[in-house]
Amino acid sequence: MKQENREKTWGRPALLLVGVCAAVSLAGCSSLPASSAPGVQSVVVETIGHNSLKKAKMAVGRVMGDTESAVMTKIQGRVVRVSKDIGQEVKAGEPLIYLDDKDYQVALEQANAGLRGAEARLADAQRGTRSQQQQQLDERIRAANAALENAKHTLERTQSLFESGAVSQSQLDADSLAYTQAQSTYQQVLQEKSLANEGATRESIANLQAAVAEARARVNSAQLAVSNTVITSPLSGKVATKNIQDGETASPGVPLLTIVSGQPVVEASIPEDQINSLKEGQTVTVRIEQVSSQPFEAKVLAISPIANPASKEYPVKLSLPGDPNQWKSGMYAEVTLPEPEESPITVPRDAIVKRGSERLVMVTDGSKAFAHVVITGASDGTSVEILDGVKDGEKLIVVGQDQLNDGDPVQVLWEKENGK
Known part of the structure; x- marks a missing residue:
């Protein structure tokens, strides 16, 4: 009888432990009853x-x-004609779009007229005063001198009469x-005669030459505007998109056609934490649903050394096999990235404790719990990559971690097999 009671007494803790372990394994609960030792x-x-x-x-x-x-x-400008279609x-260099050039042709004619006038003024100054102009100046000098003599005699007579x-x-x-x-009039005409005899000064010639250069620049600008009314293809290829029609207005900075x-x-966008898993010449698996549900192997052609500043992702170019006509610009592709040479450190997602803005895991040396701040990476819904914060071989608390703080005493009830 005593023997039976002793067996029953020893069997109860064993059954309790088995029940707890089974419950933990099946339910995956995050807390356990406190240890028999107070505060543990x-x-x-x-x-x-x-x-x-x-x-x-x-x-x-x-x-x-x-x-x-x-x-x-x-x-x-207003579009007169679009010569190519999708x-x-x-x-x-082939013309693609013609804009209405009437206003630009008028501006060109005005610029040419201004240039001709500036060149004529410069030529007159460089040739000097013509004989006809010299004769006109001589006649003005004689007239001004006669007027001066007459004004002098008149003043002398008036002076005499005033005194009387x-x-x-x-x-x-x-x-x-x-x-x-x-x-004053006489002196001014004499000065004009003197300047005419000396010819144009260096300064006046330089100013006229500058005026000619400015007029010629306006002509060049107007000619460029006229040439810009014919929009040509920047490269050889095919028209992929067309965003303009005859009669519509084309504005700078707005794409009208796309040539491929x-x-x-x-072209795939690879996150910065995965870009180092790719190398040029490497093959990856790609699936394009619009063509086939079956994936195919694609070669990495180029990897950009600079990430997109907004998305922090790196552009990567991959080859496409078979007939190029089956691939249409804009089709979406799913790219399966290769596994890294070394598998990452992972922990169960439920083992991560969120406290404020930080993500923690609790590890133990068998008697105490220690909180480690971690940086997480990709996740498959069950496990999470740990980029920093823990080391291979540490004992991770996977049940009971939510109730712990750094330095709390613990008792290890059971150690799960990794990943099970």
Whole structure:
């Protein structure tokens, strides 16, 4: 009887432990009853190690020509004619869009007229004063001299009459002013004659030459505007998109057509934490649903050394097999990224404790819990990559971690097999 009671007494803890372990294994609960020792938390742990995520890392991309170029206008204008349509072949330099050039032709004619006038003024200055102009100046000098002599005699007579009281002071002042004006006119005509004899100064010639250069620049600008009314293809290829129709207004900076050339490729955007898993010449798996549900192997053609500043992702070009005509620009592609050479450190997603803005995991040396701030990476929904914060081989608390703080005493109730 005593023997039976003793067996029953020893069997109860064993059954309790089995029940707890089964409950933990099946339910995956995050807390356990406190240890029999006061203030000691019972926990379940597993060893941290390198494991691949169950979900493959994916990136998205799109089909595009090896070279794509948007056709835009440099000037604003009404579209008279679009000579090419989607899918048609074009050659580099071939006219694609014609704009109404009437206003630009008028501006060119005005600029040419201004240039002709500036050149004529410069030529006159360089030739000097002509004989006909010299004769006109001589006649003006004689007339001005005669007027001056007449004003002088008149002033002398008025002065004599004023002294005798025959005329007023105002009359004397008027004749004095007339004499002064006659002197000024005579001196001005003499100066014009002197300048005409000396010819144009260096400064005046330089100013006229500058005026000619400015007028010629206006002509060049007007000619360029006229030439810009014919928009040509920047490269040889096919028209991929068409965003303008006859009669509409084309504005600078707005793509009108898109030209693609070369073998089609997939351009994918790879996150910065995965870009080092790719190398030029490496093959990856790509699936383009619009063509086939079956994936195919694509070669990495080029990897950009610079990330997109907005998305922090790196553009990567991948080859496309088979007939290039089956791949249409804009088709979406799913790219399966290769596994890294070394599997990352992963932990169960439920083992991560969120406290404020930080992400923590609790590890133990068997008697105490220690909080480690971690940086997480990709996740497959069950496990999470740990980029920094823990080391391979540490004991991770996977049950009971939510109730723990750094330095709390713990009792390891059970150690799970990693990943099970």
